[in-house]
Amino acid sequence: MKLYSHYRSSAAYRVRIALNLKGVTAEIIPIDLGKREHHAPKFLEVNPQGLLPALDTGHGVLTQSSAILEWLEETRKEPPLLPEDAWARAQVRAMCAIVGSDIHPVQNRRVLSYLKHEFDADQDAIFKWARTWITAGFDALERLVDQAPGKYAFGDTPTLADIYLMPQVYNARQYGVDVDKFPNIAKVEQACASIDAFAIAHPRKQPDAPAG
Ligand SMILES: N[C@@H](CCC(=O)N[C@@H](CS)C(=O)NCC(=O)O)C(=O)O
Structure with a gap:
């Protein structure tokens, strides 16, 4: 491949x-x-x-x-990267969607570049834009991770939720989000970082x- x-x-x-x-x-x-x-x-x-x-x-x-x-x-x-139980799978997919549908699309490269070239946004404004939407999603994810079982985003083995979350945490730092303000997300990051695949x-x- x-x-x-x-x-x-x-x-x-x-x-x-x-x-x-x-x-x-x-x-x-x-x-x-x-x-x-x-x-x-x-x-x-x-x-x-x-x-x-x-x-x-x-x-x-x-x-x-x-x-x-x-x-x-x-x-x-x-x-398996999704739980067996349908209800649990829906929780994991909801976490994925917060990142994949609600955060990432508004802070990806082409959107930020559009803000710069069409609206004359400077780097401070662009970073603020990115931080706004990342923080909005992380506020929700922080609570969802807190309510979920296990040491990963959902459960005791990595799921798609972790696969979406880790790259978004990387992006968050690029734009100056203080990830330590999200202790549950930071804990998941630590757990994932210790796995070779991540x-x-x-x-x-x-x-x-x-x-x-
Ligand atoms: N929904 C798409 C998003 C793809 C996407 O936005 N990829 C970014 C890199 S993370 C890209 O290619 N950006 C190029 C650009 O924005 O010009 C997916 O999940 O694959």
């Missing part, structure tokens, strides 16, 4: 974690967002939406991290990450 990825892409980071947890090897194909390689015709043939990640499975290309994660979960049963998916560990 081949994963089209950028070290700082949090949606690609989700997929990197899941591939590692499921023991699936994928060659990383770096796409440089800074050089706008995601808008190049060659990449648009891979993903017409011009977004990362894209996973070439050998049978075709999958896009949208949520679809890729669900496909991995359905085709590789171990370890650690080697980290942006700093990626082949296209800048040295140092």
Whole structure:
């Protein structure tokens, strides 16, 4: 398999974690967002939406991290990344949606770039925008994690909720969110960081990450 990825892409980071947890090897194909390689015709043939990640499975290309994660979960049963119980699964999916539907889309690169170029927003304003929506989502997630069982976001083994949360925590720091103000989220981060599958998916560990 081949994963089209950028070290700082949090949606690609989700997929990197899941591939590692499921023991699936994928060659990383770096796409440089800074050089706008995601808008190049060659990449648009891979993903017409011009977004990362894209996973070439050998049978075709999958896009949208949520679809890729669900496909991995359905085709590789171990370890399960969703609880067995339908009610618990809905709780995990709700946590994923807070990140995937409510936080990330309004703080991803193209939205921030639009604010800069169409509304003359400076870096302070852009960072404030990102922090606002990340904090709104984290306020809710903090309470949900507190109410949930176990040492991870939901339960005693990593689930999709952790796979969404960890990259979002990374993004949060990039924009100056004080993650320590969310002690339950910070605890989950610590628990996940000690698992190899999470650690080697980290942006700093990626082949296209800048040295140092
Ligand atoms: N909903 C999509 C979001 C994909 C997305 O926004 N990816 C970002 C990187 S995390 C991207 O490619 N951004 C390029 C841009 O915004 O121009 C998914 O989960 O795959």
